[in-house]
Amino acid sequence: MADDKKTIIVFSGDLDKAMAAMIIARGAAAMGNEVTLFFTFWGLNLLRKPESVPIQKGFLEAMFGWMMPRGARKAALSKMHMGGMGTAMMQHVMKTKNVPTLEEMIREAQEFGVTFIACTMSMDVMGIKPEELIDGVEFGGVATYLGSADEANVNLFI
Amino acid sequence: MADDKKTIIVFSGDLDKAMAAMIIARGAAAMGNEVTLFFTFWGLNLLRKPESVPIQKGFLEAMFGWMMPRGARKAALSKMHMGGMGTAMMQHVMKTKNVPTLEEMIREAQEFGVTFIACTMSMDVMGIKPEELIDGVEFGGVATYLGSADEANVNLFI
Amino acid sequence: MADDKKTIIVFSGDLDKAMAAMIIARGAAAMGNEVTLFFTFWGLNLLRKPESVPIQKGFLEAMFGWMMPRGARKAALSKMHMGGMGTAMMQHVMKTKNVPTLEEMIREAQEFGVTFIACTMSMDVMGIKPEELIDGVEFGGVATYLGSADEANVNLFI
Numbered sequence: 001m002a003d004d005k006k007t008i009i010v011f012s013g014d015l016d017k018a019m020a021a022m023i024i025a026r027g028a029a030a031m032g033n034e035v036t037l038f039f040t041f042w043g044l045n046l047l048r049k050p051e052s053v054p055i056q057k058g059f060l061e062a063m064f065g066w067m068m069p070r071g072a073r074k075a076a077l078s079k080m081h082m083g084g085m086g087t088a089m090m091q092h093v094m095k096t097k098n099v100p101t102l103e104e105m106i107r108e109a110q111e112f113g114v115t116f117i118a119c120t121m122s123m124d125v126m127g128i129k130p131e132e133l134i135d136g137v138e139f140g141g142v143a144t145y146l147g148s149a150d151e152a153n154v155n156l157f158i
Numbered sequence: 159m160a161d162d163k164k165t166i167i168v169f170s171g172d173l174d175k176a177m178a179a180m181i182i183a184r185g186a187a188a189m190g191n192e193v194t195l196f197f198t199f200w201g202l203n204l205l206r207k208p209e210s211v212p213i214q215k216g217f218l219e220a221m222f223g224w225m226m227p228r229g230a231r232k233a234a235l236s237k238m239h240m241g242g243m244g245t246a247m248m249q250h251v252m253k254t255k256n257v258p259t260l261e262e263m264i265r266e267a268q269e270f271g272v273t274f275i276a277c278t279m280s281m282d283v284m285g286i287k288p289e290e291l292i293d294g295v296e297f298g299g300v301a302t303y304l305g306s307a308d309e310a311n312v313n314l315f316i
Numbered sequence: 317m318a319d320d321k322k323t324i325i326v327f328s329g330d331l332d333k334a335m336a337a338m339i340i341a342r343g344a345a346a347m348g349n350e351v352t353l354f355f356t357f358w359g360l361n362l363l364r365k366p367e368s369v370p371i372q373k374g375f376l377e378a379m380f381g382w383m384m385p386r387g388a389r390k391a392a393l394s395k396m397h398m399g400g401m402g403t404a405m406m407q408h409v410m411k412t413k414n415v416p417t418l419e420e421m422i423r424e425a426q427e428f429g430v431t432f433i434a435c436t437m438s439m440d441v442m443g444i445k446p447e448e449l450i451d452g453v454e455f456g457g458v459a460t461y462l463g464s465a466d467e468a469n470v471n472l473f474i
Contacts, residue, residue: 142185
């Protein structure tokens with residue numbers, strides 16, 4: 001175990017929770033930590049490219065892909081989304097306060113050297129293909145996660 | 159603290175979150191870890207037997223019991239449940255991909271030696287009796303949890 | 317790292333999750349731990365004074381303040397809130413079982429010496445001012461959190 005390693009399982013795809021994950025990850029990396037983020041379930045949607053990627057999919061996989069938000073820009077608040085109004089309000093306020101958008105936070109985390117791992121089992125179940133995800137993402141499963149968590153001194157599930 | 163102990167507080171009774179907890183628990187146990195799961199609040203519902211157990215209860219306890227999902231088979235997605243359609247879709251996809259059901263994951267975790275502890279305070283508040291829970295579950299409170307967490311190197315709240 | 321330090325990020329403002337956080341915090345403090353709670357996003361609402369505090373705010377800040385629950389007494393269940401009926405039922409049952417209210421749990425945690433830190437970045441985004449929060453709360457950011465988490469052996473995100 002090392003005092004300078006941190007892991008976060010990013011299970012949620014909600015805007016607010018994803019921001020919390022990114023703020024912690026970015027902060028920890030800036031302070032010299034080796035940070036690993038595991039994106040699983042709804043969290044995977046945060047890594048999707050905003051544009052549609054033409055891929056042959058089965059009917060249900062296509063349905064899932066169509067129903068779930070494509071990329072960080074589409075993430076919604078877990079509370080007070082209110083048909084988009086609450087989320088838009090929050091994004092507007094963040095802009096006026098010079099808080100970076102979630103998309104920018106993700107880019108900054110990558111620039112700070114945070115490791116992004118997409119959960120291959122979730123990708124399989126949700127029918128998400130590697131080419132649909134943003135660049136710089138690695139792939140792994142629960143063993144990869146546990147290997148990192150065993151070496152870290154802070155492990156969160158968000 | 160030992161590198162081979164893990165705890166998870168299973169607070170959520172949602173299908174997706176419960177699956178995440180079970181996948182981590184099963185994986186960690188398979189890799190030689192001593193894993194302890196604390197089921198509290200909505201997570202307790204995952205441990206309920208699927209059949210109704212005849213027990214004398216007060217009105218509110220009976221109400222709670224009737225309103226909350228009875229067992230892992232009834233767990234619903236935290237997102238995209240869509241009146242049951244999204245959850246059914248997910249379960250169908252998991253079946254076609256040979257992913258075990260949540261019920262099977264729970265059984266497998268028990269077979270791998272994962273310790274299941276039901277939170278007695280939550281049971282009291284929600285009016286859930288020991289005989290309503292599946293076999294092999296132990297009982298404990300916050301002190302039990304903290305005792306395990308102090309010895310573990312990965313502690314998650316799901 | 318010390319075996320007697322714990323941190324919890326209280327991200328959620330839901331009654332059930334806040335209770336879980338307070339039960340763990342109070343229990344850990346009673347067992348001799350140094351416990352630090354970081355209140356961020358919706359969790360901040362738990363620290364708001366129940367009465368309105370007259371402060372000059374911008375339009376959106378005032379809107380946020382008006383839309384979000386003011387204080388622990390207003391916290392609602394994350395599930396089965398049912399327009400307030402489920403939450404009221406739960407509060408009624410807790411009372412009959414002599415479980416303290418969330419407000420009392422928060423007070424007790426403070427009396428047990430649990431450190432409460434309000435996330436300044438969230439306060440800024442949500443337009444919450446220090447004078448709107450209950451007494452005894454400290455202020456800090458992600459670096460404050462990471463400093464505490466690095467010294468703790470149990471770190472949870474709720």
